[in-house]
Amino acid sequence: MSSIELTPSQKKILRALTNLHKETEDAIKGEDIAEQVDRNPGTIRNQMQSLKALQLVEGVPGPKGGYKPTATAYEALEIQQMDEPAAVPMQHEGEPIDDMIIEEIDLSSVHHPELCRAEIHIQGTLSDIHEDDSVTVGPTPLSKLVIEGTVDGKDDTNNIIILRIDDMVAPAEEPAH
Numbered sequence: 001m002s003s004i005e006l007t008p009s010q011k012k013i014l015r016a017l018t019n020l021h022k023e024t025e026d027a028i029k030g031e032d033i034a035e036q037v038d039r040n041p042g043t044i045r046n047q048m049q050s051l052k053a054l055q056l057v058e059g060v061p062g063p064k065g066g067y068k069p070t071a072t073a074y075e076a077l078e079i080q081q082m083d084e085p086a087a088v089p090m091q092h093e094g095e096p097i098d099d100m101i102i103e104e105i106d107l108s109s110v111h112h113p114e115l116c117r118a119e120i121h122i123q124g125t126l127s128d129i130h131e132d133d134s135v136t137v138g139p140t141p142l143s144k145l146v147i148e149g150t151v152d153g154k155d156d157t158n159n160i161i162i163l164r165i166d167d168m169v170a171p172a173e174e175p176a177h
Contacts, residue, residue, distance in 0.1 A: 004054060004076045008157045012037050013047050014056060014077060015159055016052070018069045019125050023099060027066035036125065079123060090120075091136040092129055100124030100139060105147065106164075116165040118147050126154055126161065135163055145170045 002105030006014065016036040020028045030048065034041040037050040048067055052056040060066055088102035105123035113131065120137055125147035129149050 004056070004072070005078060008048060010155045011077065013039075013044060014051060014073055015157070016067065016125075017057065017067055018073060018077060018079060019123065019159075021069055022101075022123060027060035027064060027068050029066040033067070037128070037149050069155070088138060088140050089136075090122075093134055096099060097124075105137065105145075117170075118149060118165060118168075119152065119164045119167055120147075120161045122161065125157075126156055126159060129154065129161060135161065137163075143170050 007156045008143060009074075016033050017028055019127040020032055020036065031041050037044075048057055048059070051073075051156045052059060053070075054076075056070055056076055057067050058070055061070060090097045090100055090102060101123040102120060103123055104117040104119075108117045108119065118137075120135070129151060131153065133151045135151055136146065136148045136150070138144070141170070146167075146169050147163065147165060148167040149165045151161055153162040154160070155162070
């Protein structure tokens with residue numbers, strides 16, 4: 001558990017950096033982060049200074065330079081870094097999404113069928129996903145759980161999609177003979 005308290009703005013910028021870094025493994029330019037979080041590149045540079053002071057970001061000088069997240073950055077965002085995370089497929093409006101990692105699925109209010117919600121914690125960019133879009137998550141590796149739902153809201157700071165669950169299926173195991 002990290003003891004670093006980040007502002008929502010710092011969290012959003014750091015989350016954008018970790019998402020972009022996952023895609024390329026290269027240093028990420030401030031302009032790319034600015035575009036991702038819809039902020040001015042100057043604002044990003046200022047925020048990066050404080051994130052560097054917290055040892056969450058390292059600066060890479062030179063023409064191919066930019067910023068890279070440190071291991072502490074992943075801890076501060078409570079992102080689990082795994083070499084080969086189990087793939088949980090996700091579809092958005094019927095199209096598969098390849099560049100996201102489903103970190104966690106939290107089911108809330110399952111006792112109330114009309115209000116059944118799922119919080120989907122994601123590593124990746126949420127910018128193309130909007131309220132009332134249809135999303136399917138699964139099957140999960142062990143239980144083969146598949147959740148179909150409609151986006152009810154998003155938390156860009158913590159990379160969470162909230163789904164109104166339309167259908168949830170976990171196929172029964174075949175009995176052993």
